[in-house]
Amino acid sequence: MKGPGTSPPLWPHFSSPLRSTALTARLGAVLGICLAVCFGTGLLSHYQYQPWTWLPEPAAPIWIYRVTQGVHVATGIATIPLLLVKLWSVYPNLFRWPAVRSLPHALERGSVAVLVATALLQLFTGFFNVLNWYPWPWSFVPVHRFLAYVLIGSLLLHIAVKLPDITYGLKTRLVDGDVLTEKPWNENPASYSNNDKMHQPPPSTPAISRRGLLVAASGGIGLVALTSVGQTLTPLEPIGLLAVRQPSTGPQGVPVNRTADQAGVRDLAADPNWQLIVSGPDGYQLSLADIEAMAAAEADLPITCVEGWSVGAHWTGIRLLDVVRRAGGNAGSRVDFVSLEPRGSFNHSTVQGPQLSRALLATHLNGQRLDVDHGYPLRLIAPDRAGVLNTKWLKAVTVR
């Protein structure tokens, strides 16, 4: 706006002295760090789903995926309020007049539109996924992955375009509520918006200072983070308002994402004539009595869901490597697992590389015969592995 009167009638005027380049730059810096951490840990998560054949998933430390995925979900959730505060700090830009000044300006505004839309979509759908609520028709994982690249790409572009404002903003002191000792918002000499006078200075005394705003925002974001990490950190469980899956919500002290009924396997799993079909150069079958008699190996391994919850557990069962060797394979084999579950993408998985030697075909969880919801009669459990790949209700194992 070149001054009052040139914008359309009824066009809103903004006068909050809280908004400033200094504030926006600080919010943006923290937001950028959170998104970078979320993106990096997200790439690791996708790698868990589709590891490269030349770089098989590690087996140690057994808790690494637990940490990276917990951080992924926690930063993703904490970023939602942070993004909302950041958007609040700049949304008067939507009402700048004239709306488009040049082709570069139009492109810049277009890229911000893509950035904001993808960020909101990505963070909210990610959060809904954690809540196991899918109010959309598309498949979550590929879309989440695609949006992540769009988001990071448009974020880098945004940072490049705004670099002068960012450096100016970060250098400027965040003076408490005092717009006079600081250049009014958007009067950044480095930016194209140089001559804009959007505010009618000086505004009234605000009820909260800029520093107070940052403290309040941090408090809110911290609260969101604390109430969601209860799904990983047991001591925080009682305040886990946003933590949907907690150890106490499932049998044998471990949460359940899909029950035997939901998977449609209750009858198949309870069949006394169940047999594990082991295929390979020397294929064979194991009955219920066989697996009970063979279950002598023990391991403490966490189960880590991609949705962010995780819990340490004690497992008893058969060493996968023993089963593989007896079928004519070895530690270098590729082993495919198939569940009794008839449908869905969670009914099969593959183990290859270092995880093979440390994986169990589990019969017991925390000292008890597996609950049917945890995969009775037999399930896979391997170290440092996404929960979704620890196939429950095993039917067949193929050694290649």
Ligand SMILES: Nc1nc2c(c(=O)[nH]1)N[C@H]1C(S)=C(S)[C@@H](COP(=O)(O)O)O[C@H]1N2
């Ligand atoms: N056959 C089958 N196995 C499965 C699933 C499933 O839906 N079907 N869910 C997976 C997911 S998403 C997780 S997090 C773990 C959870 O194991 P739990 O239910 O014993 O905690 O099992 C995995 N194994």
Ligand SMILES: [Mo]
């Ligand atoms: Mo999961």
